[in-house]
Amino acid sequence: MGGFGIDFGTANTVVGQPDAGIVLDEPSVMLTRANEPYRAIRVGKEARELIGRTPAGFATVRPMRDGVIVDLESARAYIGAIIRKVTDRWQRWMRPRAVIAVPAGATTLERRALLEVAHEAGLRKVAVLPEPVSGALGSGVNPVEPRAHLVVDVGGGTSEITGFCFGGVLTHRSCRVAGDELTLALYQHLRAEHQIVVGELTAEDIKVGMHGQDDPSLVVEGRDAATGRARLVTLDTAEIMDALRPTTTEIVHTLTSCLEDLPAQAVGDVMAEGVLAIGGGSLLRGFTMLLEEAFGFPVKQSERPLTCVAEGATAALSQPDVVAAYGYY
Numbered sequence: 001m002g003g004f005g006i007d008f009g010t011a012n013t014v015v016g017q018p019d020a021g022i023v024l025d026e027p028s029v030m031l032t033r034a035n036e037p038y039r040a041i042r043v044g045k046e047a048r049e050l051i052g053r054t055p056a057g058f059a060t061v062r063p064m065r066d067g068v069i070v071d072l073e074s075a076r077a078y079i080g081a082i083i084r085k086v087t088d089r090w091q092r093w094m095r096p097r098a099v100i101a102v103p104a105g106a107t108t109l110e111r112r113a114l115l116e117v118a119h120e121a122g123l124r125k126v127a128v129l130p131e132p133v134s135g136a137l138g139s140g141v142n143p144v145e146p147r148a149h150l151v152v153d154v155g156g157g158t159s160e161i162t163g164f165c166f167g168g169v170l171t172h173r174s175c176r177v178a179g180d181e182l183t184l185a186l187y188q189h190l191r192a193e194h195q196i197v198v199g200e201l202t203a204e205d206i207k208v209g210m211h212g213q214d215d216p217s218l219v220v221e222g223r224d225a226a227t228g229r230a231r232l233v234t235l236d237t238a239e240i241m242d243a244l245r246p247t248t249t250e251i252v253h254t255l256t257s258c259l260e261d262l263p264a265q266a267v268g269d270v271m272a273e274g275v276l277a278i279g280g281g282s283l284l285r286g287f288t289m290l291l292e293e294a295f296g297f298p299v300k301q302s303e304r305p306l307t308c309v310a311e312g313a314t315a316a317l318s319q320p321d322v323v324a325a326y327g328y329y
């Protein structure tokens with residue numbers, strides 16, 4: 001059974017294949033020339049390296065915003081380049097099938113735009129599947145069984161919570177505050193409290209690096225905001241967590257607001273099984289603990305929070321019942 005399971009995320013693009021597993025996992029970034037904005041010169045890791053150091057005449061573009069297409073032409077160039085990266089001429093001639101994950105809150109127009117661009121890029125029989133359903137499937141959950149599941153997805157651009165059961169959605173909330181806003185909050189904190197300016201990539205590395213780190217302090221190198229000279233500062237991870245608190249609170253507040261829609265019987269299922277946390281943003285140090293306190297439910301982190309959505313989309317290629325229940329063509 002061929003085809004691709006794809007997660008075109010705001011931050012990362014992940015592509016899986018039934019027999020090969022994850023075949024591409026790269027940042028959703030495209031390098032273009034300023035005078036040719038719709039031709040991808042580089043995509044993924046090579047393009048991300050140039051964020052914050054893009055020479056004149058070039059531009060680094062993030063073609064997906066909040067998990068959906070914002071600019072059709074950029075998305076065409078980007079999605080076409082990704083498909084060319086994972087296929088050879090023969091496969092493109094055969095026009096492979098695909099299941100593409102989209103945010104559960106994507107509008108009909110946003111889903112149609114993605115389907116159209118995917119067809120143009122050479123895919124056929126494309127289905128779109130809500131990311132939480134796909135992430136649950138990729139984490140070993142059966143989304144069509146008669147039990148309720150609650151999935152929290154904190155990505156780069158969007159945080160979503162979706163309750164579903166037996167092929168139907170019970171509740172859904174989302175906000176456009178997620179991992180990227182946390183990086184921005186950290187950048188602003190460093191500038192305001194330590195008068196140090198760091199690049200976007202460094203701010204993200206600091207945030208990601210706190211995960212699983214035992215050392216309560218970390219050293220950061222940046223540019224002094226006043227003199228412009230290089231400077232080192234030692235930061236306390238507890239201080240960073242505090243600085244990120246308003247942003248994490250906003251995310252947690254949106255996520256917990258869905259509880260009032262959850263039928264009592266479904267609450268019992270979620271109590272027994274726990275809330276499933278997926279998406280890279282859910283890896284933020286201390287985040288699942290904050291969620292548990294706010295929900296009053298156990299929260300289980302997916303084993304592979306960054307790739308489970310693409311893994312689920314790949315698994316859905318051979319599970320037509322899941323696509324029929326939750327997907328769109």
Ligand SMILES: Nc1ncnc2c1ncn2[C@@H]1O[C@H](COP(=O)(O)OP(=O)(O)OP(=O)(O)O)[C@@H](O)[C@H]1O
Binds near residue numbers: 009204305
């Ligand atoms: N260990 C970590 N700690 C904190 N944040 C992390 C960690 N690892 C990744 N992230 C963050 O996760 C985000 C990317 O997650 P993911 O790849 O799931 O998003 P996406 O699917 O591309 O975005 P979206 O779902 O919004 O379209 C980035 O903001 C990244 O900084």
